Amino acid sequence: MAIHLAAISAMQPFVFEELRKRGFVVHEVQHGKSWQEWVRELAPVRDEIRGVLSGGMSGLPRELIEALPKLEICAIHGVGLETTDLAAAKARGIVVTTAPVLFDDVADHALALALAACRRLVEADRFVRAGHWRKGRMGLGTSFWGKRYGIIGLGRIGSALARRLEGFGGQIAYCDPVPKADVGYARYETPLALAAASDILFLCAAGTPGGGPIVTRAVLEALGPRGVFVNIARGWLVEEEALVELLASGRLGAAGLDVFAREPEVPERLLALDNVVLAPHIASSTQECMRRMGECVIANIVEYFAHGRAVTPVSY
Amino acid sequence: MAIHLAAISAMQPFVFEELRKRGFVVHEVQHGKSWQEWVRELAPVRDEIRGVLSGGMSGLPRELIEALPKLEICAIHGVGLETTDLAAAKARGIVVTTAPVLFDDVADHALALALAACRRLVEADRFVRAGHWRKGRMGLGTSFWGKRYGIIGLGRIGSALARRLEGFGGQIAYCDPVPKADVGYARYETPLALAAASDILFLCAAGTPGGGPIVTRAVLEALGPRGVFVNIARGWLVEEEALVELLASGRLGAAGLDVFAREPEVPERLLALDNVVLAPHIASSTQECMRRMGECVIANIVEYFAHGRAVTPVSY
Numbered sequence A, B: 001m002a003i004h005l006a007a008i009s010a011m012q013p014f015v016f017e018e019l020r021k022r023g024f025v026v027h028e029v030q031h032g033k034s035w036q037e038w039v040r041e042l043a044p045v046r047d048e049i050r051g052v053l054s055g056g057m058s059g060l061p062r063e064l065i066e067a068l069p070k071l072e073i074c075a076i077h078g079v080g081l082e083t084t085d086l087a088a089a090k091a092r093g094i095v096v097t098t099a100p101v102l103f104d105d106v107a108d109h110a111l112a113l114a115l116a117a118c119r120r121l122v123e124a125d126r127f128v129r130a131g132h133w134r135k136g137r138m139g140l141g142t143s144f145w146g147k148r149y150g151i152i153g154l155g156r157i158g159s160a161l162a163r164r165l166e167g168f169g170g171q172i173a174y175c176d177p178v179p180k181a182d183v184g185y186a187r188y189e190t191p192l193a194l195a196a197a198s199d200i201l202f203l204c205a206a207g208t209p210g211g212g213p214i215v216t217r218a219v220l221e222a223l224g225p226r227g228v229f230v231n232i233a234r235g236w237l238v239e240e241e242a243l244v245e246l247l248a249s250g251r252l253g254a255a256g257l258d259v260f261a262r263e264p265e266v267p268e269r270l271l272a273l274d275n276v277v278l279a280p281h282i283a284s285s286t287q288e289c290m291r292r293m294g295e296c297v298i299a300n301i302v303e304y305f306a307h308g309r310a311v312t313p314v315s316y
Helices: A013-021 A035-045 A062-067 A086-092 A103-119 A121-129 A156-168 A191-196 A217-223 A240-249 A268-272 A287-307 B013-021 B035-045 B062-067 B086-092 B103-119 B121-129 B156-168 B191-196 B217-223 B240-249 B268-272 B287-307
Strands: A004-007 A025-028 A049-055 A073-077 A095-097 A148-152 A171-175 A200-203 A228-231 A254-257 A276-278 B004-007 B025-028 B049-055 B073-077 B095-097 B148-152 B171-175 B200-203 B228-231 B254-257 B276-278
Touching: A004 A035, A013 A025, A013 A287, A035 A062, A049 A287, A062 A086, A073 A287, A086 A095, A095 A287, A103 A121, A103 A156, A103 A200, A103 A228, A103 A254, A103 A276, A103 B103, A103 B121, A121 B103, A121 B121, A121 B276, A148 A156, A148 A191, A156 A171, A156 B156, A171 A191, A191 A217, A217 A228, A217 A240, A240 A254, A240 A268, A268 A276, A276 B121, B004 B035, B013 B025, B013 B287, B035 B062, B049 B287, B062 B086, B073 B287, B086 B095, B095 B287, B103 B121, B103 B156, B103 B200, B103 B228, B103 B254, B103 B276, B148 B156, B148 B191, B156 B171, B171 B191, B191 B217, B217 B228, B217 B240, B240 B254, B240 B268, B268 B276
Parallel strands: A004 A025, A004 A049, A049 A073, A073 A095, A148 A171, A148 A200, A200 A228, A228 A254, A254 A276, B004 B025, B004 B049, B049 B073, B073 B095, B148 B171, B148 B200, B200 B228, B228 B254, B254 B276
Antiparallel strands: none
């Protein structure tokens, strides 16, 4: 008897093709909507669905767990867990897997944003394309090398970023609830203390559901008018209104932002600023990474239903 | 008696201010023009000028040497020497100095261009600002980490770039007339062989006057439709027409270009392409680097006229 899966997040077409080839029935639900709509769309097959294919942003909300009585596994095409109710999953014995294969791409993207913000690269491209070079030089950027780099969250992404930063001759420091024994980087107790000691501040922390913003107005003010803020984590971990206001008024130097509080909405005022580099949540959006994440989703589903063991389960 | 200097290249205002404060007379000539115009503008003071303040692109052409009979020193605000007639300078005993303090900034910029080209960062910013995110996702980029990096010219810029690339888990190879004994990177005999073995090719070579292009059509074709080319050296070291054609037709994957054959002119066809990141020759254009370069120019002039010895003279 065929195993039914519900896909509530966008992924590369090969994932569904491969699963169908292996005999699974994949119900593709319209993406980017709320759990209410997923539940409504899946109502006709609610008693068939044994697996959910989700994303780092959609996760596995409690309401979806409750709506799918036969659910056994949720394979997440990403690493975020803030929208997944792990307690409810555990209570039902539902296996949750992530795709822990994106850290290097995300770290690259963090560095790309930081370099572009410091060196005014996006502005430079606009300058050239608009024909302004013929009329004069553009303003100077800021050096990236040799600076004080602060990393909030020295997990797998933060560590991959730190490895890259070691080639730039600056000082690396971090803030993380868990001190890392095997690194030589200075550790600060709070994001505020780290920001005050940093030229370039990277937010690499995982989002914890229910927690407030990590990067508050005070943290951004401590970073200051020459400071650069980079966010490849989650938009709601930052006081976004303060971020926009400080960037617009020059009290924060520049920013490279891949994530926003209400994606795909981006604060209107940011769109007019030159001192910000904006990206549409693409830190893991490379062909290579999407391939690996898709393969990870397939492997988890196939292994689980063949042998009862997922490949990269989350421990809860 | 005051010492007269001719400034034929743009630099930060503090350079001229500091020199004037120290008693020098600085004649600022309109920048960005030809040696004919410099010579014409300097004609009234030609017998007074004992020092020239120039840039990496303007240099010290033979004609300027001939027009300034009292010239003793040329302090270059940069490192390029392809427009400087070193033989003529040597024959007259004119000291030529460069500002060898920009390597790290240029290496940073090379990496910024490469990351932006791979990760489609400039396109991403345009995508967000145009409001397209609300309508869907943009196309996928290419991973930067773990690739085969090829460096043409493993001098001070190329070496600074290689140090940075070591954090990205790929393979570093190079092509340089002089084998570097102290590095573990594979060396290729020709740019063509290096390009064929590279995913991302960086041109970091110094321009040699009279030499033809180093990066020919064949080199770019060897790099291929998935390859990325980065140029922070000189535009005329590349067959630019071939570069444009291959990028436009997809036979070269992407490019990050800081320099062009006929600056500030940029080939019109490039302005419409999404797979290219364009910058207006700003690899060393940071506040920190301009400050250091200016201080280097000042130190060379001051030391030379005080003690007869420049600080960073070119050996010829």
